[in-house]
Structure formats: structure tokens, C-alpha cells
Amino acid sequence: MTARGESTPLVETFERYLQDKGKGRGGEGGNYRRNAARELDRFAAWAAGDGGSDDWKGLAEGTDRDPTFADLDERVFREYARHLAGDRGLKGNTVRTYYAYVSAWCGWCVNEGYLAVHYAQRASATAPLPADDGRKPGDQQAWSPEQRHELTRHVDERAREAIEAFADRRSDGDGGDESGQDPLDRQRARYEALRAARDRALVVVLAYTAVRVGELLRDPDDPRRRGVRWGEIDLDDGSMEVYRKKQQWDAASLPDPVVAPLRNYRRLVDPPDDRWPVFPTLDRRTLGALVEEALADRGHRPEDIEAHRDEHARDLLLALDADVRPPSLTTDGARSILRRLTDAAGVSVDHAKHDYLAPHGGRRGMGEVLVRSFGYTVAARYLDNSEEMVRERYSHIEAGELGDLATDALEEIDGNA
Template sequence: MDRRGSSGDTTVHDAIDDYLRYKINADGSVTTMRSPLESFADHCKDDRGVECVGELTDQDIRAYSEHLYDRVKIDEDLAASTAGSYFAYVRAFLSWCVREQHLEQNPANTNTAMDPLPEDDGKRKTQYWSDEDRTQLVNYATKRVDMALEGTIRTDPKAALRDRAIVVMLDGTGARGAELFADPKDEKRNGLRWSDIDFEERMIEVYGKSREYEEAPFPASVHSVLERWYDYLEPPTDEWPVFPTGHYGSKEDVLTDALGAKRVNEALESRDDAGKTAVLDRLHREHEVPPPSISKEGVRRLLKRLTDEANIDPDGDYDYLTLHGARRALGRDLYAEGLSEKAQEALRHNSIETTHEAYSDISMKDVSDTIDDVRG
């Protein structure tokens, strides 16, 4: 791809280092800004193929805005106000790059770049799966499997088993949605594969927020459910997604790319009484062409449906049990038991300070209870 405005070989990462070293004087500001700016640099390099500052365009910054939007609206692991702050850090950094002649103009100062940013209504939306709600959801997902196998509901047993595995995996591992499910905007996030799961060591390998592979916990409660799902699914290769999509068009597209449109169409035309989806599933298996993984957005819609069907009315700012609410709940339960370091390890936070900040409300409640005990 041809790009405009190159003024040298200064990388985004190197420019950020210079910016924080020479321009930002307050230590607190450096600490606050470094992580978001380095994440921006990683996004440019890994998602856009842009390593040097002079190559950046407003389309690259727009892609970053879309990334922030997804984190707020789909992953639900970022507040809209925080997304706005992160974008402001990037825009200020790029203004400095213009002054340093790394760029001719600031690509963040355009409507194109800023349009995807989520609106900030002044409220930070958070949710934790409560013990009652998570138990009700897991129980309903299990009951749904039984009813599907019995034929008392119009749900495919394979879909019901997959959906229960999704719920239990979210509930028990603390993994992010982006680490388990596909992100159509990020080719490196194509969903968890069976090769990423180690049943013996009770560990899963995920492509983490750091954009490096990380080890995540795989407790016994998840192990047994996933093992049953594996036995039912019988994936023909270890590269099969753990949570295949049920989306017809996505499966057909992958097969067309692998086998050619003519071959796929011929199989569909000669299917006799078999359904079209069954024909696609057979082609995937016969030719060992893995179907796509379910997407983060697909799981978000699933959780909305399951929350409604299970008659769950969650506390907090959302009317359904969110993907990130499960992760927060696991960390909360560990942190509340005084296991802050275990919470950090389970959630794979870079520092214990991040964990303390995430659960500051619990920490302050503990202080308040201690005051009551001492003064009581």
C-alpha cells in the first residue's frame, strides 16, 4: 500500500519514547500515558503494518478509533471516557510529531479519524457476574443441553453444547472475549483452537492483550465441560476452532476460498434431502477445512439471548451478562478472598497495581469494615 508523508525511519515506538522522555515532565503523566501509547504503536504495527511515524494516515488513526470503539461496545473492558482519553494521548503525541517534523500534519485531527470514537455519556458502565446470576446462567445452559438432546426444544444439540462450553469458559478462566473468539477486524485473532488447550497441564494458551501468547488457567470445572464438548464435536484436526460459528455465510466463504465456488455449489445442488448447513459441515470435515470461530459480537448476542431466556435481571449498567463481566467477577472473587496476587495471575495483569486499581472498590470496603471493627 502506498502511503504519504514519510520524513525518515523513526518508528512509532521510538518516537513515543522520545516524546515521553523529553516532552512529558511529570512522572505521573509518563506512567499514565506510556501503556496506552505503546498499545497504539503495537496496533499500528501489528494491525496496520505501519512501523514508522511518517507512514501514518488518518485511515490508520480511524482504525485505532474503531479498535477503541470495539473495546467499549463489544469487549466492554473499557469506559467510553477512557477511550476518549487514550485517543487524546495519541492526538497530542502526533501533534508533537508534527513539530518534530516526523509528520507533515496530524492525522488524528480529522473527522475521518475521530468518527468511530464511542460517545461518552459521563457514566462508567461496569458489571460483575454475581454469584447468583452466574449460577443461574450455568444451570440454564446445562438444562438447555439436556432439552436439546431430548428434542424438547428447537435447538441443535451441537449448538447447545457449544454455548454451554462458552458460558463455562468465560465464567471459569478469566479470559477476554478477544482471546477466545474471532475478531473480523484482526486477522491474528481467529478464535481459540483445540491445539491451544492442554488437558493434562490444565492450561490454555491465548493470544493476549499484549499481542503475545500467554498461559491462562484451565480449572477442573471448565475441564470437564470442555472435554464433553470435545467428545461430541470430534474435531478432525487440532486446528479446529473450539467454538465454531453457526453462521452459514461465513462457513460457505471459507469453503469457497479453499475448494472453489464450483465444487461447493455442486455439493449444495446435489444434496438431496440434506440441509445446506449439513452439506457445508460435511465438506469442512471431509476436506479438513476448519470453519471460522464464532466472533466476539456473536457471543455478545448469545449472552443477551441466554440472559433473557434464563430470566436473569443483572445488577449494574447492563441488562444482560456481558463477556467482560465474567472476567471481572473471577478477579473480584479472588481479590475479595485476599488473594490479590492470584487475581493478578489469573487475569494476567502486568502489575499488581493494575489489579489493585481494578478492585479499588473492594479494597476500600475492606478498609471501611476494618474501621468498623476497630471503632466498634
């Protein structure tokens, strides 16, 4: 390690490391970058003496400088591993994951010449970490056929009722005075129909296409993932263009249970152009700020903007009328929706980590169906994964099938005895 490396404060290397690991232009995006940044900040605070035990004074105790690479050795990482493991609010695998972010940075520092040794990977450093609990991918949540049926039935009924309520109000007449209806009441009915139809479309896409939620919706930390738009969906061909995990655009299949809800939803939305998101956010604060800014940029005065907003029951409807394109729903937003819908549908969920039907559970549930029905090769193509990875993630299925074969063999032997 050079003298320059020894004297370099740890925090001065973080941004360059994160850029190397980030995605998109300038390495500014990506979930890994966000999570790594969070854990490095925690490590830096701990190294400076914050967040440790009462007797922990930090690596630069008695000085007025920030911790540098000269302060690091395997004993430091051992102490940090002990610090993470001592947080009783963290599960074992979570502790290992958090430590892995810091360890990866340490390895990068070796490659960049800041450190001569990858201290974080030494056995003595990792010894305090909790043992791997051996959790297999097959233990992760997968929507069962019963859960899928209950949730899709609920959103279908809810969408049908909302759309019918809107159609009834619309058929009563167009004029507020002549029909006796308040135009804003009809707009509220349309909004509820749009919301219910959007939620139904989201559920069936997650349930039947096996598309990753990050490929479908907006990721605030990755500018390339801005959510699927209507121009990227071909309902006649039954396909949808998505930006895959492998960092390229690719077509995903839309099976029959998905096409009709999407077609009905699009007819109801009637988007101004193909660049509109299929699953827009409905957050009131976001949409309110968006339409105000867009109309102001078009030269509207504040009082005119307020009048336009008063004429619409919801800002989403004003956005549609004024062709102000909203952002897509985020992945976190989808999780909130699924929590609400799981509860409203009364779906029973017994899982250690999730008390609702999480987005990835739809993909895994579809993977279960495909592996059991058509085997690993077909499932791998549909899931956009290698066959090797699919075999690993769904190894519990093969184990069960082999167990059945063994049982049949034993029964045949016993029968012939």
C-alpha cells in the same frame, strides 16, 4: 515546522500513523488502529467542512484544497473539542476518548516534524471537553455470583436437553427408511446439540477462566487473533494456550467447572484435526460461502456441491464431514450470544452501560472472587495482570475491607468506653 510540513494535507499522514500504531504484519491489525482510523476520518471530514454546525465551513473555506498542517493551531482543536462535546448523543467519557485519538495523532505529527507544537494538548484546546466523571474500574460490570449461577445453570440445562434429544434420535436407528426417521431430522438434532454445547462451553470459559474475550475469539482486525483451536487446549492438564494482551502466547488455567463441558463438547464435535476452532461461527451465510468455495477448489462441480449441501441439514455438518475448517466466532459474535442467553435465562442486569452479561463482566467477576478469597497477588497471576493494576481495578474491595476494620475498631473502643 518545515515548509513541506505546512503544505502537507492532513489526510496524507493518516495511513503512516495508523501503521505505526497498528499490530501484526505491516501494522494492519489491532483494535486501536481501527478505532483511531474511524476518529481521524471524522476529524478530516469536520476539518473539510462536513458534520459541523450550519455556519461551520471548514479549515480551507474559499479554496479548492484539502486542509493542511498550515491550517492547524490550538483554536482548531478547541473548536473540534466543542464540536464533539456538543453532540448530545455522546457521553462525557466517550467525548474524551474520541478526542484522545485525534490528540495522539497530533502528538505523532510533532514527533514526525509536521507540527512544531502539540496544539491538541494545550489547556485552551481541551477546555470545552467534559470533565472526567471519575468513574472507577470497580464501577464497571462484574458478574455477581447469582448472575453467574443463573446463566451457567441455564446453558447447562439447555445443552443437556439438546444432547439428550440428539442421543434419542440417534438410538432409534441409522437408516431413514428402517427407523422411520428422516436423516435430516437427526442432523438437525445434532446441530442443535452442537450449538447448545458450544454456547455452554463459551459461557463457562468466560465465567471461570478470566481469559479476555479478545484472547479467546477471532478479531477481524488482528490476524494473530484467529481464535483458540482444539490443539491449544489440554483437558488432562487443565490448561489452554492463548495469545495474551501482552503480545505473546501463554498458558491459561482451566478450572474444574470448565473441563467437563469442554470435554463433552469436543466429544460431540469430533473435530477432523486439532486446527479446528473451539468456538466456530455458526453464521449461515459465512458457512455457506465457505463450503461452496472449498468444494469448488477441490474440483467439485456446482451441481455436486448443491447436492452435498442438500444432504446436510446445516453447512456446519458438511464442513465437519468434508474437513472444511470454519473461522472462529468473533468477539462481536460472542456479545450477541450473551445478549440472547442473558435474556433467555431471565438474568436481571442493572447496569448503566450493558443490559446483558457482557464478556468482560465474567473476567471482572472472577477477579472479584479471587481478590476476596486469595488476595491481590494470586488474583494478579490468574488475571495475567500486574499486582499494581489489579489493586487499582479492585480498589473498591480494599476500601470496603478497610471500612470493616475501621468499624470493628470503633465498636471495640465504644465497648471499652
